Amino acid sequence: MASFTLHGIPVSRGIAIGRAHLLAPAALDVKHYLIPQEQVEAEVQRLQKAIATVHKELQTIWNDLPKDSPAELGAFIDVHALILSDPMIAEVPLDIIRTRFYNAEWALLTQIDELSAQFDEIEDAYLRERKSDIQQVGERVLKVLTGSANALPAGDGSEGAGRMIVVAHDISPADMLRFKDRAFGGFVTDLGGQNSHTAIVARSLDIPAVVGMYNASMLIRQDDWVIIDGDAGVVIVDPTPAVLEQYRERQARLLRERKKLGKLKKMPAVTKDGTEITLLANIELPEDCTAAMEAGAMGVGLFRSEYLFMGRAGFVNKLPSEDEQFESYRQAVAAMKGRPVTIRTLDIGADKPLDMAEQTSLNPALGLRAIRFCLAEPQMFLAQLRAILRASAYGPVKLLIPMLAHAFEIDQSLAMIEQAKAQLRDAGKKFDPLIPIGAMIEIPAAALTLPMFVKKMDFLSIGTNDLIQYTLAIDRADHEVAHLYNPLHPAVLYLLASTISIATKAGIPVAVCGEMAGDMKLTRLLLGMGLREFSMHPTQLLAVKHEILNSDLNEITPSVKKILRSFDPMAIAEAVNQLNQAGAV
Template sequence: MACFTLHGIPVSSGIAIGRAHLLAPAALDVKHYLIPDEQVEAEVQRLQNAFAVVHRELQTIWNELPKDSPAELGAFIDVHVLILSDPMIAEVPLDIIRSRHYNAEWALVTQIEELSAQFDEIEDAYLRARKGDIQQVGERVLKILTGSADTLARVGNSEEPIGSLIVVAHDISPADMLQFKDRAFGGFITDLGGPNSHTAIVARSLDIPAAVGMDNASTLIEQDDVVIIDGDVGVVIVDPPPKVLEQYRERQARLVRDRKKLGKLRKMPAVTRDGVEVALLANIELPEDCGPAMDAGAIGVGLFRSEFLFMGRTGQVNRLPTEDEQFESYRAAVLAMKGRPVTIRTLDIGADKPLDHAEQTALNPALGLRAIRYCLTEPQMFLAQLRAILRASAFGPVKLLIPMLAHAFEIDQSLAMIEQAKAQLREADIKFDPLIQVGAMIEIPAAALTLPMFVKRLDFLSIGTNDLIQYTLAIDRADHEVAHLYDPLHPAVLYLLSHTIAAADKAGVPVAVCGEMAGDTKLTRLLLGMGLREFSMHPAQLLPVKQEVLNSDLSLIAPVARKILRATEPQAIVEAVEQLRAL
């Protein structure tokens, strides 16, 4: 077969070389036949049995999640369990078997296609993109019905040691990715997906090279093809000539050597060449993430995403974690960090992180009742979380971070609730830090443009670039159809960032960046040049960012950064950022 190249969206850097393992959609060629009257109930039972098997599979995957798995996987798996239990999936295909006498596979595909068509008609991009979750659940059931469940035994007939397994699929569910983790799995390629899709998030968390949004890779690449993924640029090379293969092997080996060198930076302080100290902290989802954060040299936790304690609780009588459960998790993280500060963000659910998929009814969840808006409508739940965080503050330095604030009254109500939680703990004679610092996430343009009301009321700020970019550019960051518009270097985004950093500095209020931009080494010097001195990121990104900090000279960077902030043409901004990286 002749060599060819495919171009997609880079979502997780690195080089992967291996043989293609195709995950073919089970729905492409199901059998269509009618069931005799006397066999209808047996066919209904066959479909119900398949549902039960998939339920057990998902629950087993959830229960056996490795400790080092990204916490997002639990939430994604939980969404699929909820979809599987929805009457539109769990009951309507049974009615189709009984009324139309379709075989189980045909009945299920008929309903999946009907739901998919309905989702295609939805104007809201976020809800329209949820079609993929329904199709992934349907795929899993069909694999049980057809006996075509994928196995990931090693592939490849060649005696040449090509390398890892490269999974190629139209789409990959987070649950399916777990079975790849302990195999010879070196990268993945999908037709669908964007830079902030579920698969992209998992790829970065697992630190695995990936390219998504390839459109038709799963139909062009054949089983056992030799494949190269260049995760830095989103390029896939299929059946490369020996010279190209050798070049990429050399690049791959160089990356491995570079990573080993990075390990020597763990204990070094993050100080620029001209002597400016920079704080590098870790983003975590669960207390177990503190170990990797400490190993990477984090000086603290800049973002503890508490919502993952609330998710993945399918089938439990009490869907929400109790105050004591939360307290134990927060305290475990505080103790694990051994005196380093831990910033705990209050519950941020909604948009792409629904607490319960079945209750997700907002026309546009990203603009609906999420984060602090949700918490203020559930005061008892919010108070329980605030008490749990305050109790944990008795065991080490804790900061409290409120997400998605945009209005003065939201800040005031949140602060009043914190005081109420303190009063309740005093009455119960429970210890806490009375001087705990309270901060705000700056992730809505309205917040970035009205900073005086924030710095007057709060102790620190943390910029959530993922949502700030989404809301500034009016695009759904999880929708692959508009993924190409998600641009951290858009002049409006850069203005809001620099404005926030400068205003916080003028007010003497600490400010950090905790979104994906903080861990992107291509942007480290730009952020330094804007005046940022505190970065929080996934632990896997810490050492590469530290290397950038150590090699930076602010006296050289700052003038170029100012030039970038004055620019309005995209190409001029990109060229100036490249100039920064060369300094």
């Protein structure tokens, strides 16, 4: 068979080489037939038994999680268990059997398809990706019903045999665990995006992966030799000996570079000219602090608190209580051992509905979300503020408010924080009365009216993901316009540079916590703008530190000033490339 190349979405870096192991989706084998009325209850019980079996499977997987597993794995298994318990999955298919006389598989698949269609209408990329969790749960139940559970090869991991490359239409985080100890080298899926749970787990496990390949599982055959280039989002099937050798050399070089980076963990992030840079970690759950500490993070620059709400509210209509939130925040503070933890208040709303059946607005990205949602739900917001304040009694905590754009939003937020403090004083509960309050700068209106923020806030954090999206008026999750998403657009660079400059002159600490902070190709550009605080996923930290250690601000700053005067996108891209090559090690 001739060699061919497939292109998808890169979600986890690195190179993997091995033999393909195909996972066939059970949904393809589902038979559709009507059942006699007298067999309806027996069919209902068959589906109930399958759901109970999957509950036991998930519990077993959760119990058997290795201690060194990424925190995300346990959380995502919990989400799948909650989905399985939700009436939309646990009860509606039973009603379909009783009213339409569908067989169990057909009834379940009908409901999964209906829910998937609802999620397709959600504009927010993260929430839209949750459709895959519902489909993965459905797939697991279907495999029990059809008796088509996947048998796994032993895989010895030897160089001659090649490591196993899993190729699937989709794969759940729980299923990824089954491959972890079987010479699992990487995976390729037809479905998925940057924000899918599978992608998040792949990054946590540091496994090369490419998703969103549409028909890879139809084109790749069992035991084909496969190369995954996780940096480029490329999969090469049946490579020629010359290409195989080329990628083996690249793989070996990457391993050597990674070992070198490991030596930087305890080294301070200081540029060649002696400027100290603060490197922080972005986390979703308290357990992520372990990876942050291991990578040498000087603190948490962004604790995305919405992950405590996700999956629970949407499926069981029960928000985490103040005490439950407090315990999660306290755990993170304790785990960071005196290093500061910045907790962002709930970034959720019309684009991230708290109820699966909730209607979304016509344009959720511009709707009732983040601080707008919190101010519209004052009791929920006050409960979160009290939980964050209580955690500040256990170590340094900073409170970050997302999506502020108006003066009255700043004033209302600060007033509610004071109200939460008063409630805690009345209850006799301890907190840090001088807790720093910060604002996310992620709307162009905020970046353009920064003096309003520096007067009232203790620190700023630039959310580049949304800032780019709103500045360029595109949804980067929309494939038709994703190519327009450009961090180096002159307007984006202007807003970034002016925000950093104004905040610095006002003596207000400013960080970048969006994807740009973890992209080492943009590290020198941000340094030249005057940025001194970067916050990123822990796996990106050492590569960014390496760039910082090899940068001289005396050389970089004049070059960046010149870049910021340019409005030619191609000239900017070329200048940034030259900036990175200057003095590269």
